[in-house]
Amino acid sequence: MPQPDLAHRAHRLLSLLLACLCLAAPLSAYAFDLATLQQRLAQTPSLAGKFTQQRRLADLGTSLDSSGNFRFVRGQRVVWQLERPVEERIELTPEAIVNGSGDRTPPGGEQVARLFLQLLEGDWQALASRFEIALAGDAEAWQVTLTPKAKALRERISSIALDGGRYIDHLTLRTPGGDTLAVRLYDQHPLSGDAP
Amino acid sequence: MNASGERPPRDTAWRWLGWLWLGVLTLCAVWLGWMLRHGLPADTDLTALLPADRQVPLVEAADRKLGEGFEDRFLILLRADDRVAATQALGDALETLVDGRQLARVDWRELDLADADPHDWMGPWRYRLLTPAWQQAIARDGGESLVEPALRRLFSPAARPDPVADPFGLLDAWLARQPQSPIDAADGLLTLDAQGQHYSVLIGRLAGSPYALPMQQALHATLERFQQAHPEAQLLRSGLVFHAAAGARQARHEMSTIGAASLLGVLLIIGFVFRSPRVLAQLLVPLVTGSLFALALTLGLFGRLHLLTLAFGASLIGIAIDYVLHLQCDRAIHGRAFRLRRLLPSLTLGLISSVIAYVAQALTPMPGLRQMAAFAAFGLIGAWLTVVLWLPRFKLHASPFTARLAERWWRLCQPRRRLPPWLALVLALGLIVLCTLRLTSDDSLALLNPSPAALMHDEAQVQQLLDRDTGSRYFLVRADDTQALLTRLAALDQRLDRAIAAGLAIDYQSLGRSVPSAAEQDANLARVRTLYGAPLESLIQRAGLPADLAQAARARLDDAPRLTLTDWLATPLGQLQQRLWLGQTESGEVATSVVVSGARSAAIADQLSAIANAQPGVVYVDRVARIGTLLGELRRHTAAWIAAAMALMTLALIWRYRGRAWRVVAPPFGATLIVLAVFALTGVPLNIFNQLGLLLVLGIGLDAGIFNVEYARQPSAWLAITLSTLTSLLAFGMLAFSATPALHYLGLTCLIGLASVWLLVPWVRPREPASASNAPKAPKAHSEENSHA
Numbered sequence: 001m002p003q004p005d006l007a008h009r010a011h012r013l014l015s016l017l018l019a020c021l022c023l024a025a026p027l028s029a030y031a032f033d034l035a036t037l038q039q040r041l042a043q044t045p046s047l048a049g050k051f052t053q054q055r056r057l058a059d060l061g062t063s064l065d066s067s068g069n070f071r072f073v074r075g076q077r078v079v080w081q082l083e084r085p086v087e088e089r090i091e092l093t094p095e096a097i098v099n100g101s102g103d104r105t106p107p108g109g110e111q112v113a114r115l116f117l118q119l120l121e122g123d124w125q126a127l128a129s130r131f132e133i134a135l136a137g138d139a140e141a142w143q144v145t146l147t148p149k150a151k152a153l154r155e156r157i158s159s160i161a162l163d164g165g166r167y168i169d170h171l172t173l174r175t176p177g178g179d180t181l182a183v184r185l186y187d188q189h190p191l192s193g194d195a196p
Numbered sequence: 197m198n199a200s201g202e203r204p205p206r207d208t209a210w211r212w213l214g215w216l217w218l219g220v221l222t223l224c225a226v227w228l229g230w231m232l233r234h235g236l237p238a239d240t241d242l243t244a245l246l247p248a249d250r251q252v253p254l255v256e257a258a259d260r261k262l263g264e265g266f267e268d269r270f271l272i273l274l275r276a277d278d279r280v281a282a283t284q285a286l287g288d289a290l291e292t293l294v295d296g297r298q299l300a301r302v303d304w305r306e307l308d309l310a311d312a313d314p315h316d317w318m319g320p321w322r323y324r325l326l327t328p329a330w331q332q333a334i335a336r337d338g339g340e341s342l343v344e345p346a347l348r349r350l351f352s353p354a355a356r357p358d359p360v361a362d363p364f365g366l367l368d369a370w371l372a373r374q375p376q377s378p379i380d381a382a383d384g385l386l387t388l389d390a391q392g393q394h395y396s397v398l399i400g401r402l403a404g405s406p407y408a409l410p411m412q413q414a415l416h417a418t419l420e421r422f423q424q425a426h427p428e429a430q431l432l433r434s435g436l437v438f439h440a441a442a443g444a445r446q447a448r449h450e451m452s453t454i455g456a457a458s459l460l461g462v463l464l465i466i467g468f469v470f471r472s473p474r475v476l477a478q479l480l481v482p483l484v485t486g487s488l489f490a491l492a493l494t495l496g497l498f499g500r501l502h503l504l505t506l507a508f509g510a511s512l513i514g515i516a517i518d519y520v521l522h523l524q525c526d527r528a529i530h531g532r533a534f535r536l537r538r539l540l541p542s543l544t545l546g547l548i549s550s551v552i553a554y555v556a557q558a559l560t561p562m563p564g565l566r567q568m569a570a571f572a573a574f575g576l577i578g579a580w581l582t583v584v585l586w587l588p589r590f591k592l593h594a595s596p597f598t599a600r601l602a603e604r605w606w607r608l609c610q611p612r613r614r615l616p617p618w619l620a621l622v623l624a625l626g627l628i629v630l631c632t633l634r635l636t637s638d639d640s641l642a643l644l645n646p647s648p649a650a651l652m653h654d655e656a657q658v659q660q661l662l663d664r665d666t667g668s669r670y671f672l673v674r675a676d677d678t679q680a681l682l683t684r685l686a687a688l689d690q691r692l693d694r695a696i697a698a699g700l701a702i703d704y705q706s707l708g709r710s711v712p713s714a715a716e717q718d719a720n721l722a723r724v725r726t727l728y729g730a731p732l733e734s735l736i737q738r739a740g741l742p743a744d745l746a747q748a749a750r751a752r753l754d755d756a757p758r759l760t761l762t763d764w765l766a767t768p769l770g771q772l773q774q775r776l777w778l779g780q781t782e783s784g785e786v787a788t789s790v791v792v793s794g795a796r797s798a799a800i801a802d803q804l805s806a807i808a809n810a811q812p813g814v815v816y817v818d819r820v821a822r823i824g825t826l827l828g829e830l831r832r833h834t835a836a837w838i839a840a841a842m843a844l845m846t847l848a849l850i851w852r853y854r855g856r857a858w859r860v861v862a863p864p865f866g867a868t869l870i871v872l873a874v875f876a877l878t879g880v881p882l883n884i885f886n887q888l889g890l891l892l893v894l895g896i897g898l899d900a901g902i903f904n905v906e907y908a909r910q911p912s913a914w915l916a917i918t919l920s921t922l923t924s925l926l927a928f929g930m931l932a933f934s935a936t937p938a939l940h941y942l943g944l945t946c947l948i949g950l951a952s953v954w955l956l957v958p959w960v961r962p963r964e965p966a967s968a969s970n971a972p973k974a975p976k977a978h979s980e981e982n983s984h985a
Contacts, residue, residue, distance in 0.1 A: 053351070060742065064351060080352075085351070086344065092354065129383070129384045183353065
């Protein structure tokens with residue numbers, strides 16, 4: 001059903017334009033809140049692109065670097081296709097993490113998978129039960145910082161930072177031990193239609 | 197009190213005996229009151245009914261330990277469209293029960309069951325724990341094949357790689373083989389995802405017994421209120437407390453329907469025949485005193501009482517109603533001409549024949565049957581004494597109506613033809629053949645389970661969703677010390693793994709899967725050292741990590757401690773397995789259970805038994821089958837002893853009645869055969885409970901047979917027989933409508949059996965008055981009566 005969808009988007013774009021014209025710049029930044037950001041991210045139901053992932057290990061003073069491409073279907077799954085240094089297909093769904101050989105690893109991985117999906121979707125309502133969420137910037141260049149509320153979670157994650165514009169561009173996860181997982185997403189484009 | 201108003205010397209002696217009996221009963225009551233000051237010392241465990249040497253204490257201990265979780269806690273699964281709000285409402289409502297001290301605690305929020313990360317507390321042990329797959333991989337090529345998966349894992353976005361502590365991910369691989377709780381956290385709630393549905397999980401811990409009525413009522417009311425407020429929410433309940441509450445509710449319901457109907461029926465009949473409410477009270481006095489006497493003596497003899505003994509023993513005392521009715525009918529009709537002396541021989545014979553049956557039972561090696569038999573025998577003797585010593589002294593307003601009714605009823609029930617002995621024999625043989633060909637038996641556990649189907653369905657669904665076993669099948673493993681036990685467990689696990697790989701559709705939970713023996717742990721460490729040779733260097737190089745990392749990783753192996761059973765049971769994961777650990781036994785051994793779940797069949801049971809028998813110190817226990825066997829043993833023993841008692845009674849009766857003995861035994865034996873034949877034809881299986889019902893039929897049938905022959909020409913005897921079968925039918929036969937299987941079978945047997953007794957009696961009534969042996973006595977007895985008058 002492309003017709004109503006198009007009309008819907010046009011209407012949304014128009015109202016956004018109108019808002020921009022009528023309001024002063026600082027005010028428009030103020031009006032940009034988490035709900036708006038979530039809506040904006042939700043406009044792309046499925047997405048593909050490339051990634052680089054750098055895991056810095058503080059103790060060793062070294063890092064594990066990898067790269068590959070990804071496909072993301074909102075509310076369903078993200079497929080993380082590792083190309084270097086090893087080939088591996090990892091599929092994260094709200095239920096589990098499944099690797100290339102079809103094994104569910106690691107045990108209890110569904111929690112991590114769910115967090116990862118919620119971050120990519122910008123599902124702030126779900127995240128708000130566990131994180132303090134702060135938003136800065138505007139629609140074209142925003143930054144979101146998440147800080148765990150519970151002590152148990154703070155022992156594993158000290159903070160998560162997301163930034164981007166139309167899409168999420170960077171995801172950075174810091175642990176109390178000083179390790180960092182930095183993921184850069186680039187060459188992103190919406191997938192044609194809603195099909196995965 | 198004395199109907200005649202005169203006091204001949206023998207009557208005075210009788211009177212003294214009456215007072216003496218009152219003294220005995222008072223003593224019983226006082227002693228009982230003192231014994232019961234802390235409540236009734238009652239057993240409910242079925243196995244307590246079995247011979248002591250057959251009870252394996254360790255099996256009992258394992259049963260108890262595995263059942264604990266079911267008894268002291270409950271679990272509710274909630275499914276609703278508005279799951280979060282509904283769960284919040286129910287969780288808050290249950291929390292108020294915690295505040296009211298009805299429940300110890302309720303877990304339902306995300307963090308209620310949060311454990312620390314296993315990576316934190318399993319850390320130092322990981323180098324000595326390897327899965328069989330990894331052991332084989334290292335044995336094959338030194339672990340080269342493990343490099344590629346480790347590399348993938350290092351670069352997964354979801355992993356938390358730690359190249360120094362665990363470059364290969366030993367711990368993750370090992371944890372994947374450990375039992376995981378299917379309960380998870382989502383939306384801030386404990387959640388179970390199964391079959392495409394999200395269920396909220398609420399786990400309650402009871403503060404006291406699951407049988408505590410106030411707690412049951414509070415919990416029930418809370419859940420009812422919740423369902424009314426959230427009609428769309430679906431609740432699945434699991435836990436003994438729900439079954440206990442349903443049982444209590446059902447008992448209350450049946451008491452107010454079946455019980456009330458029986459009582460009303462008895463009241464109407466007795467009121468109609470005797471036209472006096474007093475008779476009803478007099479009907480109860482022997483039953484109450486008999487029960488009191490039986491309770492005191494049985495408790496004194498056995499020290500404890502099984503609830504089943506109490507329930508069925510009390511029913512069997514119901515036979516005593518016969519004595520009352522025969523006495524009262526005779527009094528009502530003869531008025532002042534009534535003499536106890538004339539009735540005494542029959543009453544005594546009735547008592548003796550019933551007591552013989554119970555004494556025979558009391559000689560069985562089954563403590564349960566002995567208790568029941570003792571209780572019933574003492575109860576009958578007590579009731580009989582009350583009837584004989586007290587009842588004649590109670591005032592009875594003899595209504596002329598009773599005599600008229602007896603006369604009319606007598607004429608109405610004269611059959612045109614009598615049953616010739618040869619025909620009776622042919623019919624009996626026919627029924628016996630039918631029974632041997634068609635009769636089946638059932639000793640399943642379901643007989644003891646009074647829970648409604650909906651609750652059983654809930655329970656099964658919860659078990660299935662949680663992928664949880666009920667702990668009803670397990671291996672019991674024993675050894676001299678913990679290390680020997682762990683070695684035995686490892687061997688058993690290996691056999692089971694092989695059988696599962698070969699297609700055995702089961703799963704199992706074993707401490708051996710979590711804690712290898714010390715020797716095995718040392719061997720594992722040696723394997724890990726091999727893995728940390730060339731494969732580790734290859735991994736580090738391909739991951740682009742600094743080469744000196746290998747040295748740091750190897751250093752971790754140097755002081756890797758062994759995982760002991762005690763260590764493991766104290767970890768959050770190990771706590772889930774504490775129900776398996778039985779610890780030190782009385783004989784100084786250590787023991788554990790290995791719980792089996794999954795498919796059930798006779799073939800699987802055979803295979804599991806064979807696996808157990810192949811190893812010393814291992815036995816396979818199937819709780820359900822075991823209870824079935826116990827019930828079957830109880831049933832066969834009862835049947836054998838009933839048959840023996842019947843033979844013994846027949847001999848005694850032949851000695852007294854000679855050629856007429858068959859007329860005495862025809863009602864009880866005929867009714868028994870009819871009941872069995874009806875069961876055979878309709879496919880009702882024979883079980884311990886309908887056999888206990890047969891005991892009641894036999895007792896009442898025998899009394900009817902004796903009085904029928906002794907007083908063949910007396911309308912009062914026929915009226916008494918009618919009343920006694922009718923009231924017993926109302927009291928016990930109505931139980932056929934109970935939803936509790938045990939009561940239903942008892943009732944059904946009484947319903948058919950007592951009706952058959954009543955129908956058989958007129959057909960075998962002798963044409964001539966009394967038997968030859970009785971004839972010369974009659975005038976003598978009459979003259980004695982005259983002398984008293």
